[in-house]
Amino acid sequence: MPKVLVSDKLSPTAVQIFKDNGVEVDYLPDLGKDKDKLFEVIGQYDGLAIRSATKVTEKIISAATNLKVIGRAGIGVDNVDIPAATKKGIIVMNTPFGNSITTAEHAISMMMALARQLPEADASTRASKWEKNRFMGVEVTSKTLGLIGAGNIGSIVADRAQGLRMKVIAFDPFLTPERAQTMGVEKVELDELLARADFITLHTPLIDATRNILNAETLAKTKKGVRIINCARGGLIDEEALYAALKSGQVAGAALDVFLVEPAENNPLFELPNVICTPHLGASTTEAQENVALQVAEQISAYLMSGEITNALNFPSISAEEAPIITPWVKLAETLGSFAGQLTETAIKGIQIEFEGTPAGLNTKPMIAAAINGVLKPSLGDINMVSAPQIAKDRGILVETTTRDQQGAYEGYIRLTVTTERQTRGVAGTLFVNGKPRIIQVKDINMEAEVTPHMLYVTNEDKPGHIGRLGTTLGALNINIANFNLGRADVGGDAIALVSIDGTLTEDQLGQIAKLEGVKQAKALTF
Numbered sequence: 001m002p003k004v005l006v007s008d009k010l011s012p013t014a015v016q017i018f019k020d021n022g023v024e025v026d027y028l029p030d031l032g033k034d035k036d037k038l039f040e041v042i043g044q045y046d047g048l049a050i051r052s053a054t055k056v057t058e059k060i061i062s063a064a065t066n067l068k069v070i071g072r073a074g075i076g077v078d079n080v081d082i083p084a085a086t087k088k089g090i091i092v093m094n095t096p097f098g099n100s101i102t103t104a105e106h107a108i109s110m111m112m113a114l115a116r117q118l119p120e121a122d123a124s125t126r127a128s129k130w131e132k133n134r135f136m137g138v139e140v141t142s143k144t145l146g147l148i149g150a151g152n153i154g155s156i157v158a159d160r161a162q163g164l165r166m167k168v169i170a171f172d173p174f175l176t177p178e179r180a181q182t183m184g185v186e187k188v189e190l191d192e193l194l195a196r197a198d199f200i201t202l203h204t205p206l207i208d209a210t211r212n213i214l215n216a217e218t219l220a221k222t223k224k225g226v227r228i229i230n231c232a233r234g235g236l237i238d239e240e241a242l243y244a245a246l247k248s249g250q251v252a253g254a255a256l257d258v259f260l261v262e263p264a265e266n267n268p269l270f271e272l273p274n275v276i277c278t279p280h281l282g283a284s285t286t287e288a289q290e291n292v293a294l295q296v297a298e299q300i301s302a303y304l305m306s307g308e309i310t311n312a313l314n315f316p317s318i319s320a321e322e323a324p325i326i327t328p329w330v331k332l333a334e335t336l337g338s339f340a341g342q343l344t345e346t347a348i349k350g351i352q353i354e355f356e357g358t359p360a361g362l363n364t365k366p367m368i369a370a371a372i373n374g375v376l377k378p379s380l381g382d383i384n385m386v387s388a389p390q391i392a393k394d395r396g397i398l399v400e401t402t403t404r405d406q407q408g409a410y411e412g413y414i415r416l417t418v419t420t421e422r423q424t425r426g427v428a429g430t431l432f433v434n435g436k437p438r439i440i441q442v443k444d445i446n447m448e449a450e451v452t453p454h455m456l457y458v459t460n461e462d463k464p465g466h467i468g469r470l471g472t473t474l475g476a477l478n479i480n481i482a483n484f485n486l487g488r489a490d491v492g493g494d495a496i497a498l499v500s501i502d503g504t505l506t507e508d509q510l511g512q513i514a515k516l517e518g519v520k521q522a523k524a525l526t527f
């Protein structure tokens with residue numbers, strides 16, 4: 001039974017869902033904050049469910065010897081070292097919509113609180129000061145709201161802000177003009193947003209391109225008296241520069257839910273009266289926490305129990321409907337890769353994958369990943385479908401793919417060609433009606449071979465007597481032949497025998513076969 005660790009606080013729904021799905025679960029909501037303890041125990045688990053407090057660093061991943069999936073009950077995954085997880089073949093998934101409404105509502109709440117200085121007014125009233133003249137606010141109606149990042153959360157914020165009769169402008173390099181039009185927002189460049197916005201709200205992931213997007217230079221370009229809301233990630237704003245801009249009055253106020261260092265304690269920004277702070281509460285509503293807990297537990301369980309992949313950040317999704325159709329083709333792609341990989345003895349330069357007919361109409365990404373995995377596994381061993389494409393890239397292996405409609409006799413097939421420094425070797429295969437892989441071509445030689453766990457691959461000159469000699473030799477070695485498949489290029493040209501055998505061949509036995517008259521290459525293959 002797979003075992004999952006929940007290392008951050010999650011709704012009890014998650015634990016129940018894991019149990020209902022037959023997954024063993026340890027719910028230790030404070031463990032994620034203790035990196036040494038996490039390092040110590042992570043090796044026991046197949047799955048890890050987290051929020052933002054658990055930092056899944058390269059070091060933690062190095063100790064995660066059984067880990068197959070990390071599920072983030074939420075959106076931001078900047079607390080997970082995704083490249084390290086990918087290299088180790090660990091799927092990283094999030095729940096991209098579960099808390100977006102809630103977070104957008106928090107941003108709007110923060111904007112309103114900032115416009116009317118609610119926290120300070122509340123504190124003053126409770127202190128019996130009744131400072132009616134001190135708290136003069138600003139209206140948001142007719143003001144310009146600048147969105148930095150117009151994805152899921154940004155677009156909900158835009159919608160709510162339009163309800164408040166604000167004019168919304170957005171800077172997001174990936175926002176299409178059509179989408180901007182549907183959202184009713186004006187797409188602008190960053191400098192224009194800075195110059196025009198009365199309020200700026202941030203809704204991008206924390207990545208290199210967005211780190212410190214509001215810094216001394218960009219803050220200087222803002223409209224004097226701008227108010228800034230950050231419910232995305234602390235690292236998006238240079239906190240020192242913001243401190244200075246708040247002090248100088250360039251920025252009239254800031255409402256911050258997130259900080260560079262969290263938990264934020266003794267942050268200098270806390271000293272300033274025109275700053276409102278919440279402790280990373282963006283996603284903290286009953287509704288959002290139910291959503292993300294349920295989704296992450298279902299997604300992790302589905303992956304561990306059936307291989308279904310949803311919302312993975314480092315692997316293409318395979319839906320529950322797609323899984324039964326695509327899985328045999330994924331298996332075929334891996335088998336073809338493995339076939340070519342086992343025959344390859346020198347450095348691989350390129351892998352070419354052609355999909356014709358049925359597989360061309362499916363999601364080819366998992367098949368591509370499986371094919372690369374198949375090719376590289378015989379030489380690298382510690383690799384899987386998740387890590388294989390990245391490892392190929394790191395090694396400078398060029399992966400090219402083509403898809404086309406059915407042209408030949410087969411409803412669908414995959415051809416995989418591996419190019420090494422010495423040669424180019426192609427192998428093609430299709431599926432039997434029962435979904436089992438079948439080899440239909442090797443090195444441009446047509447043949448028909450079922451793929452079985454142990455196979456002998458022999459290339460030879462097409463001359464009389466070869467089949468007899470090979471059969472006799474295998475018999476003498478006490479190797480039972482389950483199936484004998486033959487193919488040749490031209491009469492007297494190159495020929496291939498693909499023999500299904502019961503059991504394995506020793507190096508010595510293989511050597512005897514390789515020495516037979518006319519044999520050019522003999523290789524034992526396992527699948």
Ligand SMILES: NC(=O)C1=CN([C@@H]2O[C@H](COP(=O)(O)OP(=O)(O)OC[C@H]3O[C@@H](n4cnc5c(N)ncnc54)[C@H](O)[C@@H]3O)[C@@H](O)[C@H]2O)C=CC1
Pocket residue numbers: 074075076077096099100103148149150151152153154171172173174175203204205206209210231232233257258280281282283284
């Ligand atoms: N405070 C909290 O509790 C929560 C914070 N978040 C944060 O909010 C972020 C945004 O979430 P979603 O809207 O769901 O993500 P999303 O992926 O739907 O949207 C992000 C948008 O940022 C844009 N973007 C990427 N690079 C950019 C750049 N260089 N400049 C401007 N825009 C850029 C993207 O094109 C995309 O449209 C998350 O990454 C997470 O860090 C999310 C949930 C809760």
Ligand SMILES: O=C(O)C(=O)COP(=O)(O)O
Pocket residue numbers: 051052053073074075076077099280281282283284
């Ligand atoms: O979903 C996100 O990106 C969040 O920042 C929410 O964080 P949390 O799950 O509340 O620690």
